[in-house]
Amino acid sequence: MHAGTFCAGADLKERKDHQPADIIRFGDTVRAIIGGLAALPVPVLAALDGAALGGGAELALAADVRTISHRASMGFPETGLGIIPGVGGTQRTLRLIGPTRTKLLLYTGRRLNGAEAVSWGLADVLSDNPEEAALEILEQSLSKAPLALTAAKAAVDDGFEVPLPKGLIFERAHYAQLFHTKDRLEALKAFAEKRKPNFEGC
Known part of the structure; x- marks a missing residue:
């Protein structure tokens, strides 16, 4: 894991040439992958040390536990692009932080820093080294x-x-x-x- 970006979502330059059917197909594939990750019968951890935006945030929310650094961020910029999160973002966020805060994130496109993400309930453990924090949780669970x-x-x-x-x-x-x-x-x-x-x- 390298500081900078966890996953910044879809490549918008690539998207502009896609037909609606292509985008729907792509979304179905990503939704199945993220759903499969969430459905794994073992603990799933995500360590965020950079931006997790759009589809990247949706990927992170499929984990059971998220560790995050102060320099990381989470958010959904989709409404500024004329769409909404389409591979689980609205529903997983709703179940974590409730309807009002979910709508606030979606309506404004606000990016939460690491401390805010933990305070809001989108992430779970704030750490200067989120990978190390995730490995510590993993080590505890392996016992x-x-x-x-x-x-x-x-x-x-x-x-x-x-x-x-x-x-x-x-x-x-x-x-x-x-x-x-x-x-x-x-x-x-x-x-x-x-x-x-x-x-x-x-």
């Missing part, structure tokens, strides 16, 4: 049971947009599926033996 991490992500994602009673049903199901895993038994054994568990992901 956990892999199946438990997958279940934790699924429980949160499955329950996010449903009423609490249904979300609790999802949580119970993901919780129950871990009872008979070798890793759970290893964790209990390691606790009794006062050592770190050796998880195998099974």
Whole structure:
């Protein structure tokens, strides 16, 4: 990762020669890629040390956790280009920071610096070295049971947009599926033996 730009979105010079059908096709492809990233059953981290604008911001928002530097920025300039974010930006931003602030970003094209992005809830950890901060989170998660991490992500994602009673049903199901895993038994054994568990992901 190099300071400067995380991803500045589409190449506008290239776009001017595209037909509407080409742009729709391109958007569908990018939307599928970003959706696939968000749907990965493992923790997904994004480290932002530069501009994440337009499609770049949409890519970053597909991660589970975003670390960001003071010099980085996030924003959606699309309305100034006669369009709107089209590969998840409106919907993922809405779910993170609510409708009013989402509309404010879209209406004005405002770029949030790193501290503002964390304050608003678009990013999670402010660091002078966001890559190092992301690797620290990764290292912490690697000490956990892999199946438990997958279940934790699924429980949160499955329950996010449903009423609490249904979300609790999802949580119970993901919780129950871990009872008979070798890793759970290893964790209990390691606790009794006062050592770190050796998880195998099974």
